[in-house]
Amino acid sequence: MAEIENAIEVRDVTKSFKVYLDKGAQLKERLLFRKRCRYEERKVLRGISFSVKKGEAIGLIGHNGCGKSTTLKLLTRIMYPDSGTIKMNGRISSLIELGAGFHPDMSGRENIYTNAAIFGLTKKEIDARLDSIVEFSELAEFIDNPVRTYSSGMYMRLAFSVAINVDADILLIDEILAVGDANFQSKCFNKLREIKAQGTTIVIVSHSLGQIEQICDRSIWIHEGLIKAEGTPKEIDLEYLDYMSRKMQDKNKKSDDGGAEDEEAAAQSGKRWGSGEARIKRVRTLSADGSEQNTFRTGEDIKLVLDYNVNKPVHDAVFGFGVFDMNGVQCYGTNTRIDKVSDFDLSKSGTAEILLKDVKLLAGEYMIDVAIERGEGIPVDYYRQAYKIQMLSAYGDAGIARIEHTWNLQR
């Protein structure tokens, strides 16, 4: 055939689940408590159509409960659609639940046979692959020990090695690339690329947009059971991130309204201390366009705004801030003294603005401490964990903050 065949064709697929409010599985319960068998029907997929060409890699993205994992389960045929059709051409292997059927008392080698058999391999086929599976898992020394003696990392490595060596035509992956240490992960990635180069069709469901961008040719964004957008991962991921940050803000605003933290409570919990001549009244962050928000993309400008009250004039005031990750590791911190900005004469209430340029913090949540001090560091109002911001990034780089770099490779 001249035209490239489709490896996967999904047409108008819908799927709903019965959510039992109180299910009686026994005859007695069914007869006696008919009313208890009430259930709600929850539509998870409302008509999804897409096709994947042979050798193409696509990523399914979307927030929790949008139906992307259900889509994947339908593709693996663990579940069947209520309506619509799914056509798959070729042998399917899934990296959905790794190590299905592993028996803890059996050796690694025996488990390779059992596990591979579940993927539909015959003994001969497994024999032929055994060496490459063991080699890939890096478990040659332990392969005859019972699996229960393995660490969880070793377990996952073995499971992944089996699944990836099935030589499937279609590979379905759900959030598994968090296997093992960084070293093994990169090995998995390389193997995936290799497999893709050999013409295997790949479907990935992941929260890590970075992973999807690295491997996939196309992203499909599923939202509330429908396909919201479809295109190159770069475009779709940005659209998706924008949507997510807007949504998160709405949510945060809502929770802020109800929960303005009581100063007293903050003081008692040890989050706030100082002599009290001036008090920080409110902390907020603005984006470059001046709108108030607390989710930012890596590399954006953030404006940190402090409103303060002055009870008693402070003539040698110093403003400071610090950024901490959720483990309490300080990512950055400075104050006007360190920055050699002349001391402030605080005599009446006002607002201080700090423009943070080009913030390279990577995806995650960060806490901001703010403080007013006097002289050589006497706290007037030190407010720990005054504000929380969220950073989003579609890029897969790791660490706390991005270090700008260029690659200069001699070939």
Place this chain on the structure above:
Amino acid sequence: MSTIKELYAYRQMIFSLVKKDLRGRYKGSVLGFLWTFINPLFQLIVYTIVFSKILHNDIPQFYLYLFVALIPWIFFSSSITVGASSIVAQKDLVKKIYFPRMVIPISYVTSCFVNMLLCFIVIFAVIIVTGTGINFLAVLTLPVIMIVEYIFSLGMAMIASAVTVYFRDLEHILGIVSMAWMYLTPIVYSKDIVPVKYHKLYNLNPMTPIIECYRTVLYEKQVPDLTTLLWAAGLGVFFLVFGAVIFNKLQKHFAEEL
């Protein structure tokens, strides 16, 4: 047709499940695999005492008469009673990964079948030791009878295991049903003492012709009646196809129900 092809592709999985089941069944017990033999032997002793010493009958060598019927019966009844929960027992696999679901009842029934074959070693030992003797021509038909029983058991196990997923009580109901079924099948008695007007009804029970065939070959040392064998085979195939159709219908929602 495609189902058969797929099952063939997954033969290694069936094989490894059977192996796991046989190895795992008596794991940790002191007598281990010997239980395969001890269990039916004790049943045999009890029934022999009850039905020949307490309730008298004039069947010669009653223990053998009973034994050749009891072992095939145990195969069938364990296939359906324990087989019923086989899919529920493998729910971790079913919920997580794709494979033809029929693999589970097939491997379960097969492992029961292997158990029966092992028990047949004991049957033959008894036949030889007691000097009852063997008709070799008749014994050649034994595999055919076994296959017929296997087919029928598999059909029933498929229905039982699939329905149990939706209706867990079935597992317990089947315990009672299998007991009743045993007494409605000529195992501890001969069909001859059953009033003739019920014979037609008795023959609708596929286990009746199957048990009769076993008995003809091993107890009466004769080649079984061809019509009886064909009738049994016909019923077996019918229930296998029926079971497979039902199983295929029900298996689509396994992952959600488990």
